[in-house]
Ligand SMILES: CC(C)=CCC/C(C)=C/COP(=O)(O)OP(=O)(O)O
């Protein structure tokens with residue numbers, strides 16, 4: 001009986017997705033209190049990109065992973081905001097003329113198009129550094145142990161830095177059609193994209209109290225999900241609808257980027273996304289996680305996404 005009542009009250013996945021994204025967006029707007037003495041243009045520029053939206057995938061993973069172990073959404077939320085700040089900084093910098101030179105992101109003009117390159121770079125820098133402030137503050141407010149907090153800070157710096165996302169971005173920029181092999185492409189995807197996804201799951205798991213073998217299952221889930229996510233992004237760059245995506249399509253071909261569709265074609269890339277999603281879900285199901293249902297739903301949702 002209890003289960004039936006619990007099942008009845010359980011929000012649909014669509015409601016869960018929308019409710020979590022709204023909670024993250026509200027929490028993000030509270031991250032820079034109005035009484036902080038911040039230059040107006042910097043505050044506006046950071047707010048512009050944070051409030052532009054996006055899927056809020058990484059915060060969703062932090063929250064769903066914490067909840068999978070019975071952890072509280074309130075404790076997970078500031079860490080969820082932190083990873084979204086790091087992700088948003090990476091998009092602001094990725095769009096700069098010296099990198100992908102994009103004019104649209106999340107359905108709006110890119111940050112540098114509105115605020116100029118110097119402010120866009122600095123807004124990115126400020127979002128990155130503030131992420132660490134949020135993690136530590138969250139720990140204090142929600143009684144997260146110092147050990148857990150240190151592990152989260154250690155993993156966020158490692159996975160967003162030279163051995164992680166920044167390293168992946170540099171490898172992506174130096175990739176060349178004709179000379180970059182599929183092994184190097186996997187390195188690019190793993191670090192440019194999967195690392196922040198893995199971080200999100202590990203951080204959520206740590207907040208929820210996951211043990212080392214459960215953390216390993218989350219890591220394997222995140223790795224395959226992250227690789228599938230970037231392949232899907234490259235597929236959508238070729239066949240996606242610009243108005244749904246909120247960013248320019250066909251840019252990988254124009255910039256001669258090395259991608260899975262370039263190497264193995266569209267059909268095999270779609271199959272690869274499915275294969276990786278199946279193996280991600282398997283890692284989770286075999287990982288002894290108390291309630292992995294939302295994480296499994298997220299994997300299915302990502303495989304079918306159109307933006
Ligand atoms: C340190 C920096 C700047 C990291 C950027 C990381 C990243 C995942 C960029 C977007 O990749 P993409 O160019 O494949 O995606 P999109 O199509 O969204 O531009």
Ligand SMILES: C=C(C)CCOP(=O)(O)OP(=O)(O)O
Pocket residue numbers: 053054055056057087106192193229230233307
């Ligand atoms: C890693 C990649 C492919 C960059 C875009 O990430 P998202 O597709 O998660 O972007 P938003 O929804 O947050 O805008």
